[in-house]
Amino acid sequence: MSHAGLPIGEIIGFWASAAMTLIILSFIYKDNPVYKFGEHLFLGTALGYSWCICYYNDIYPNAIGPLFPRHGEPRNYLVLIPIVLAIFIMLRMVPSLAHLSRMSFAVLIGGYAGLAVPAVIMANFLPQITSTMGALGPDWATAINRLVLLIGVFTTLIFFFFSLEHRGVVGRISRVGVLFIMVGFGASFGYTVMARVSLLIGRLQFLIQDWVMRAILGRG
Amino acid sequence: MRSAVTALLNVDRRIIYTIVLLCVALPLLFPLKIKFSPTREVRDAYDDIQALEPGSVVLISCDYGPASMPETHPMFIALLHQCFRLKLRPIILTLVPDGPGLALRGLRSVLEARDEQGNLLYPDLKPGVDYSYLGYKPGGQAVMLGIGQSFTVTFPQDYAGDSTSQQPLFKEVPALGDVAYIFDIASVGLPEFWLPYAAAREKKPMSVSCTAVSVAQYYPYYASRQFHGLVGGMKGTAEYELLTGMEQILRRVPDATRGMDAQSLVHIFIVLSIVIANVLFFIDRRYKLADRRTG
């Protein structure tokens, strides 16, 4: 242990993290080989990390583990079917055998499509419609808000209805819809700025608090 | 005047980058401590958890990674402190591959939290009895449907490798239908899947904490009360930290709260730059129109 009670591995780690951070931040000056090195280092790390997590959390316990069970647990040969289908997916890399992956994707995508139809209608579509068409409310403020919501939903849907030409009454309604959509996008934009800035704040918090204050100056 | 307008409109982007950097760094070094209060969306999520009976099981899905850590990780820590303080029993899992490491670190930091005297804040918590960390599984909807039928079949082992079927927690709460609440902390679009495949299917209340990028699109679900609470971005997380009293627990300013001053300054800078740029744009346009008229 040294330097404000931090273990050596932690101090080296703070320096490594700071180096990685500054390597990537060098891009804001201009694209450079150091940034490219950091970018490819990130890619390799992400690939290795994903492999380990996927193997230890999914492939081994769900696929291989049931075939080589621990003492006292039953062996499950049925798991060979999804293992074969998973191998078919990986055979997409081999051009002569890539067609086998179609069977696996068909089962997966077809199954998810079948699950999605009743689920999204019952849980997403109907509640949203019910909420839009509800009573205007007990007081003027709630009534105005619900009216705004109703008009906004209706005009937005008219804007996205391209089977009718947007002229005359339909055109005017769809322009109101455009205004609502623009307000929605403006709100999204405002929040997007918040999100991006938050990430920068997080990184600078690390550089200032962990790297400079703790690892270099040995404080707190 | 005209040359000044043109020069300002074409200012080097690195000047803008430097101002942004200063707006973030300076408040971190010299905090402004601007006060704020919780919004209704965050308070609804907090109140829902507060209203749960001791011993209730809460499913927490940590669907975030390092890329959104500042917005979501402090929320997970604040939520865990609230759960353990109320003697709730969280079951924690993650559906994104870069989530398990962060979720484990967050859990450990809460389990190892100490008071001023150095005593553990939450002593005697046992995995498999008072909480469970299940780790990661790919498959998204398949995992949600799987835990709707059985936790132990979908996650035969918890993250430490212990068999879940032997754990008392899962004997009492075998499937999602037996939990009291679902809380999704997400940086990707998974709340929209948790709703139809888990919360609505099992008729469980649900709240969401998400990055600021996604929060605007989840307001329809909040308006229809499908999401009981909505904690959006770093500001939402800071509000949750305020409600849970994280400053007293950690004995320092919590991470998301500490970033609020920097957030305020950068936002002021961006709003001012939009206003100034548009004013300059209209002035420049008038010059160009005048040039065209004079030929």
Added chain:
Amino acid sequence: MVFLKRQLPVILAFVAGIVLWAQFYIPSKASQQVLEVFTRWAIIMSGGALVLGLLSSVHYHWTKVALRKPGFGFSIVTLLTFGFVAISGWFPAKPVSWSLWVSLVFLGIAALLCIAYLVRRSRDPSAARLLPVAGLLAALGLLGALVIYPMQLKMFTTQTIQPGSLFDWIFLHVFVALDATMFSLLAFFIASAAFRAFRARTPEATALLIAGCIVMLGRVPVGEWLGKIPHTQIDLPAIASWILNNPNAAAQRGILLGVILSQVAISLRIIFGIERTYMGGGD
């Protein structure tokens, strides 16, 4: 062959889709078992899809190195880092058993044979004989590392990320730093774009910018600090909240309803074989 390539996948998608759709409405034990089987299969197959993504990335960079394309040096960095991190995942914070050491020796020799092949192939055509030997050693090494070693650990999962392990160190101090910083660059670009590109040229653009500015100021502490509008109880956070809960919710709901309807339409097209893009290209 045509049946295997074209018709069988369509039939499988139809059967899987109809069975799982019908399952929703049939409250029987058999129906629940069907769902349970599908979810277990889907989790395993999703793992295979993830591995496909990894293999595809590795293959891309391997090809770049083998063909000496521009920037292949960076691809070497990617491949070496991938190998190092993947191997470090086998070293948890506990003592390591003999099976892992033996596997790593086999994998190391296989790697050396591959490098020897790459170096000698242009000068010596018989260097290709090294490849089957390398393949056999790699297969034995992988069998040991991926099957025998975890059995010896007496647990299937995740001693990988334990505080104190090399893998955990790499995750925290390399992966987290790189991932988080990569996205934090966007803060600079969005600020630059706000100044240089966002212009209120039309009424719609003006509405967008005004809503954006109100939300940006109303959803941070400075919005409250600016205080209430004179002679009212309304402040910027209240206006931002109204915008988000009413016009924004309305527009997002309209878009959401459209998305849900198209989701249902595409699901039906997949089940009935009209939509086949998930099968990929080729014959």
